[in-house]
Amino acid sequence: MLEVGLMLEDFTERKGLEEQLAYQAFHDPLTGLPNRALFLDRLEHAMSLSRQNAERNGGVTGEAARVALLFMDLDDFKRVNDSLGHAVGDELLVQVAGRVETSLRPGDTFARFGGDEFAILLDEVEDAGAAAGLSERLVEILHAPFMVGGHEVFVTTSIGVVFSELGEGWSEELLRRADIAMYQGKRGGGDRCVIFSREMGSSDLGHLQLEGDFRRAIESGEFKVYYQPRVLIETEEIDGFEALVRWEHPEHGLLDPAEFISLAEESGLIIPLGRWILWEVCHQVSLLRRQIPPEQPLNMCVNLSARQFRRPGLVEEITAILSETGLDPGDLTLEITESVVIQKEATAEITLAALKSLGITIAMDDFGNGYSSLAYLRRFPVDVLKIDCSMVEGMNENAEDSAIVRAVTSLAHDLGLTVVAEGVETIGQLEELRSLGCDFGQGYYWRRPCPIEEALKLLADGTRPWNR
Ligand code: C2E
Ligand code: CA
Ligand code: CA
DSSP states (O other), rough: HHHHHHHHHHHHTHHHHHHHHHHHHHHTTOOOOHHHHHHHHHHHHHHHHHHHHHHHTOOOTTTTEEEEEEEETTTTHHHHHHHHHHHHHHHHHHHHHHHTTTTTTTTTTEEEEETTTEEEEEEEOOOOOHHHHHHHHHHHTTTTEETTTEEEEEOEEEEEEEOOOOTOOOHHHHHHHHHHHHHHHHTTSSSSEEOOOOOOOSSSSSSHHHHHHHHHHHHTOEEEEEEEEETTTOOOOEEEEEHHHEEEEEETEEEEEGGTTTOOOOOOOOHHHHHHHHHOOOHHHHHHHHHHHHTTOOOOEEEEEHHHHHHHTTHHHHHHHHHHHHHOOGGEEEEOOHHHHSSSSSHHHHHHHHHHTTTOOOEEEETTTOOOHHHHHHHHHHOOEEOHHHHHHHHTTTTHHHHHHHHHHHHHTTTTOOOOOOOSSSHHHHHHHHTTTTOEEEEEEOOOOOOOHHHHHHHHTSSSSTTT
């Protein structure tokens, strides 16, 4: 009991850390604007409000407020960066953001997505004309030159505009459409705004086409599981692997999950794909197992998406896969993100408890990116905390990032969790993580994710195949 008391005290003391984490997770450090994660959150919220309004009006969509989304990308920004340097480029972005902001209303959300990409959410916009009018004004006001680092700099921008139609979907899809419209503007020479229309079709990896390809791809074995070693920070010995899916697409080549996982989630195809991945990993581990002494650890980490996690029957399915493949549940770690547990907390708790009672280890992934509430760590029975690449990346240069990694690591240890740092790329990061007492690392510093054959070879070369 004493221990619990201490932990609670700890949490109040570290409230400041929590606030700092939340701020960092949702804001762009350069401009102080909301970032992509916060923008998506506001967009979801605005769309669900506007849907509720429509329902209240008996489905009459004409009366209800609509949501408009503007996607803005500077033309030829790379030229500024290349010719005048990054510092000037950064300063220009700050000034552009400032100028745009003066044209917006207090309720609008203005975010920087990274690079020279910005997005604006207009809540309760009266009609299409109002949003188009604002976009044209934004294109206009950027015409006046900027004074940056003693240079007079001229920029133009392309803006894509899209309206949500009620009953219709997802924020990611709206963003995609605004992006398509913006590109249309670029192709037309830039310095303009373009309103999305259905005739514009879709981006190169067309939505419907990809969905059709998907089912075929699972059947014909186009998906491959790649493995990235996880390493003990102290000794640099391999402790296990994270399974990361790839799609060997016959026309588009090797696709990273970023290009198809969210589509798989939205369409529900993540369910058959996720089942296949789990089966494949459990099956292949028996291969790896035979290569190494039984006492050597071989933790296999598999990512579970939100939709997979919430589906009833998940626990039964995993039980069946374990028994079919003969994998020891002690060798399996399932990685989930906090967004998974935030919705339907009670159900999430039950599912997690059931998975743990099978002997499976649970890891909280991407900590420090997006939603990162320390309180969830205490509430949910997780065993492992994975610190997101974005924090590890900043460590060597940014004292604040180091301080956060240090605080999060020590808090996780207080709670009895193991800590894994993701995205370790340099020896400097490794040494700092070692001094912070972080337990495991994963990253390009040791190996990129690789096919099973290479993972086998690594294991055959011993527990420390890095020759350093
Ligand atoms: P994640 O779970 O956070 O996986 C770690 C990502 O970081 C991987 O990207 C990995 O290749 C990358 N990475 C590893 N070391 C480094 C490094 O040193 N530097 C940098 N910059 N990156 C590094 P990947 O393979 O592209 O996967 C992206 C995401 O897709 C994963 O993020 C995960 O959320 C999702 N994903 C991958 N495989 C699966 C899967 O089988 N099922 C589900 N549901 N999601 C998956
Ligand atoms: Ca992961
Ligand atoms: Ca991660």
